Amino acid sequence: MKQLFDSVRVGRHALRNRLVMAPMTRSRAQFDGTPGDLAATYYAQRASVGLIVTEGTQPCADGQGYLTTPGIYTDAHVAGWKRVVDAVHAKGGRLFIQLMHAGRMSHPDNTPHHRAGVAPSAIAPGSGMFTAKGMQDIPVPRALSTEEVRATVADFAHAARRAIEAGADGVEIHGANAYLVQQFLAPSANVRTDEYGGSIENRARFAIEVATAIAKEIGADRTAIRLSPGMALWGIDEGEQGPALYRYLVTALDKLGLAYLHIAHQGDEALLADIRARWTGTLMVNRAGRAREQVGADVASGVADLESYGAMVLANPDFVERIKTDAPMNEPRREGFFGGTAQFYTDYPTLG
Template sequence: MANLFDPIQLGDLSLANRIVMAPLTRSRSQGLLPGPLAVEYYRQRASAGLIISEGTQISAEGQGYLDTPGIHTPEQIAAWKKVTDAVHAEGGKIAVQLWHVGRISHQVFQPDGGAPLSSTDRIANGRTFTSEGFVPVSAPRALSSAEIPQVVQQFVHAARCAMEAGFDAIEVHGANGYLLDQFMRDSINDRRDDYGGSIENRARLTVEVMSAIARAIGPGRSGIRLSPVTPVNDAGQDSDAQALFNHVAAQLAPLQLAFVHVIEGHTMGPRDVAPFDYQAMRANFQGPWMVNNGYTREMALQAVAEGRADLVAFGRDFISNPDLVRRLRLNAPLQPLDKATQYGGDARGYTDYPALA
């Protein structure tokens, strides 16, 4: 039986264990650049088998929240290189999460104050974090068919920038009601072109993005995050989520990606928010399978031992426990998260959580 603490080969990456630090937005990248605090934050957590960075926008249009970093300019590449060097110096591995928020944005973040881009022109019932605090998102504009190839190329450009910045891999954010999810779900996508209507059409952009990235940087360094039933960011349930995500998994399988990372249930909420058979979805992919959402030590050990997952991603526990891998090995108590310092701010609640003595 596999063990949570066993090494694993993940595409081109040899990982020391199967514990993954999930992507965590912290809104501390002033000027859209990770700074010295970020270097220390990720360095502290390098004992994870794999770190997946906070959501990192692929373009100016991809931003949706205050002080989130990008990975599409030379300055951003140089700033992230300091992070990846620090993680590698500690023997760790790190992937960047490539992010386009779609309609979960505000005009203050968009070039020339334009409308956020999406699969639809319907506004989301959601909020975003700006310099004024949490405010309602802006009304989006539906991408034209002619504009979609440019979005694919933005993902590819960001993936290449990530390799230049020293990342070991990339994870495309296809979850949580952001751009790719906005195309996949028929609760959001109301298009009548080749990217709307049928399951095949709605999955098309996600498959095109992953195919293009795999060609550009290699499939063994490319992964994706999906969330079949989470309702966050006004992502209503698809009319047939099981058929949709079984199809997506089947279309991704021939690419031989490094991993698929699945959020089970409601992101940061109930795991049983809607019925879904994750193992049926997994049967269509057959590559490394990463699971996430509310896993305890016992749940993670059992999932790996029973073969229901190859890796387990932990989110909030990694915020308050930089040495989470050691704590899980020893079954040591975990420090609680200070929610007041989760977003924005300085070192407090970011790099000052102590490790075990």
Template sequence: MSEALTILSPVKLGPYELPNRLAMAPLTRCRASSDGIPNELMVEYYRQRADAGLIISEATPVSPQGKGYPYTPGIYNDAQIQGWQAITSAVHEKGGRIFLQLWHVGRISHPLLQPEGALPVAPSALKPAGQVLTEQGMRDFVTPRALELAEIPMVVEQYRHAADCARQAGFDGVEIHGANGYLLDQFLRDGTNRRTDTYGGSIANRARLLFEVIEAVSSVWGSDKVGVRLSPLQPFNDIRESDPKATFGYVVEQLNRFNLAYLHITEMGKEMPGAAGPAFNIEDLRQLYHGTYITNAGYTAETATAAIAENRADLIAFGKLFIANPDLPERFARNAPLNEPDASTFYQGGAQGYIDYPALAD
């Protein structure tokens, strides 16, 4: 009998052989310059975490229009490509692999964060509840502008262009951010998508933009270096949906067509059943998907080991544990105690709470 797999067993992901099954989850840390250029601090942060089987970068706007938070790095111009090159080189020198998370926030933005003070764009002109952080402080969300049908190919082109920039920057692949209430998720959900054209109404229509983005990004990378992240239970960013089970059942089954590097499902929202729409058993999605499957949210060494042994996922993505433990695989291997993450420094800028969490040897 073969031995049970553990979180430290090697795994294949697209063309890559990963030494372990820990993915570093995408984590926005707001340490770039105000025009979205990655810097030395970010090089050191990612270098420290290069022992992850796979690093997924922080969400990275594909265009100025895709931006929704100050000090997030972009991936659409030469200076940003150069900044990221230093990061991918540092990760590769330590033997790691890094995918870039491609991000368009849609309505989760504000004119203060948009080029020429424009309105944010969305599937429909529906204002999210709540507030947004700008460089001038907190502001109420505004009512976004619904994208014209003729503009949608330009949005797809933003993703294609950014995917090409990510290739020039030396990444190993890209993850399309289809989660957490941002543009692609806004299209998927009937609470935020009230369109009556070919991008709204039926589930197939609401999923059309996601699939077009996958095609465009795959034309640059090959689909086996492209991952997709979804968050079926997540109410964050004022997301609601009348039938998430049907929507995500359809989307996940269709994703089998693309021969992706992986599907990444975050279970965020599981602890508040019904918050984003009628509850369903998210573990069913594992059965529907035939490729490499990453799961996430709240996993520990123990629960991750059980999930891998029971074949509920191929990899586990860790967010807060990777923020606080740069050498997380090593700590799991040695069953060593973990540093506690400090939430007050998640987004505050600077080195503190970013590159000063000690590794075991320290």
């Protein structure tokens, strides 16, 4: 039986345990997208997990959705992330940078060029977004042309190369949580009539092309992807064909030999079992709100090879030690999740 504290190989890397820090937006980057001054401290504090997956990081200017999120496409971004990666490596940790294109989940006031977001189709998500002026409605995005879709695939590959230049151990494509990749998957956000819309195969094409391009650029063994089958968020509805789409998509992605597949599980156990059967590589599972007593259950049962955790790692830099010793956990402080200073970012206490 596999155990949480057994080592595991993920792509070209050996991880010292099977616990993963899930990607979490913290909105503490500089306005140009360079990671903030405390980012290296924040991530290094949590380097005892087997793998850190960073906050969502935009691969291009059009990819930014929120205020003060980091990028990985300029020299300044690379230099900033190098400080983070070096700090994590100094603690013996491993780090993948998550590449997140927000797509339509964007507001012009939050981006460097102040343009509306881009998306598969010109359909607004019907939700608001926090800006420096407060909450504002997200405007209707501009639909990408076919040529622009292909250029966006190239943006992802370029950002992946820049992440490796910064010293990252790999990248995770954010294909979940209602952002650009999932927007292509969902018929509620994608009504295209070209090769990227309509059928299951066409709606999955963008995700497969992004993964393929990144794998070609930096190696499949340094490329991963996160998916959230069935997640209904910000106007995303994958419809009755949703499970079939993911069975097709996972089967296609499996052929690439990626480092891992990261599933943000929404509760469809039958679909998760099908994904497990179709995915021959390393599978990571994140269950929102997973209770402390359930930590390790998916690894022990064979459902997953890795388990990822968000808020518990955010609030407990020594998460691994607390799990090992059954020590009590700090409670995460929601008021410090996004933006701010060191408070509720780098000042959570450790044991002792």
